[in-house]
Amino acid sequence: MNKKILIVFLFVTLPMFAADSQWVLKQSTLTYHVSHKLHESEGVSHAARGKGVCHDGQCEFLIAVAVKSFDSGDSNRDLHMVQVTRGAEFPIVTVRTRLPESASSSATINADLEIQFAGQTAQYKKVPFKVETQGADTHITGTIPATLTDFKVDPPSLLTMPVKNEIPVRVDLTWHQQ
């Protein structure tokens, strides 16, 4: 009898704690751009993982990507990038944001981002992203106006000339609603 009560209780209460819907990152391309007087280089990662959990019309998103997963086509530069950003000590970059559930039906969204990178946290307010929805998939593109000083990263130098402070990160994500 007690077992039956317990089962009924679980069936009634579990949905109360369950999320309304979830989003899973299906595909991702994150590209950082570095400018130097002699070089323009980009590092690309397709290894981001992400999840969004929606409750009461609000969705909390977390995206994480390994610092080492960025590939600029030059292993020496990539190792240097990992070193200056303290990527061995802080191996994961995380991006957190909260968006209304209705955002997926908008053509553009302005997201407040909290980014953890190189042992620092930076906030970016109202970063614009384009949104395209096809069925259960939502494609989001935009650029995060990141700078090296945001994360207290000393600018790497080549031939004693430092790179520019601006390191915009292009974001191209495909989310799948579950």
Added chain:
Amino acid sequence: MPKNWPCKQIGAFVCSLAVFALAQVAPPLIAQTATEVVRGTVSDENGKTVANVTVTATRTDSGQKQTANTGSEGTYKLDLPPGNYRLTFEAAGFKTFEISSATVGGTESEVFDGKLQRSEPADATPARTQEENLPNAPSSSATAPSLSDLGLSPEQTQGNAREQALLDKRTHMLKIHQRMGLITTIPLLATVILGPGAGGKSEGTATRDLHVALGSLTGDLYGITAYYAIRAPRIPGTKKRGPIKFHEAMAWIHGPGMILTPILGAMAFSQKNNGEKVHGIAQAHGPVAIVTAGAFGAALLSVSVKF
């Protein structure tokens, strides 16, 4: 000019002065009117408002600063001209909170709230994993996903101080390698330029001696440059890609070349001093030196300029 134009009465010079003074005063007055109210509330990790927080807005393009303090209800207000700002929130007993990029538009009032975290005691043990370091993890909300929700294991998120130290040492040594390589280029070029004069028909030895001195300096500097590249620690599991492969391949040419060139040079120098014409294998000194210098230059350019 109209008949009753005031400048007619007060004189052109005084009038110009007045117009100039007005021009100096007017733009700031206009600029002052085009400000926007930026307000917000500062709270701690428990959602409790914090008073006496210094909020500093720094304009990213000009570095101009404006500050305000939060009142008893944790609110602040700033009048800022449109632009991009960095907002910092500082209070005793709390970690500094920063909004790196806050755009003030110019049409409506903006709200930028601050969230402060209490400072850890000085003897607190530093957190080991990035998950633990996150100010928003464990999450403030029951619905927020965590790194473990993404399938990341503690091993993947945990920092490796030993590997970081290895990377730091590698970068430090390669920076010296790079600088020494650049410095080496100067006597190397001078030696190559003086080469034809040193091996010419002239009876004088001044150019030859200078060529030898510069060549010796080049060799010494090259040795130091090579040492810092060879001794820089290797990072396990790294597959070489890109221009560094060409850079290293060139070392297999300029490395032996830097040994062979002075040997052949010494032979040529000896033959010249004996009044003989440079002959035999010593004749290869010039071509070997040029190939060596070329490979050195190509190695330098391969990591400096994108082709």
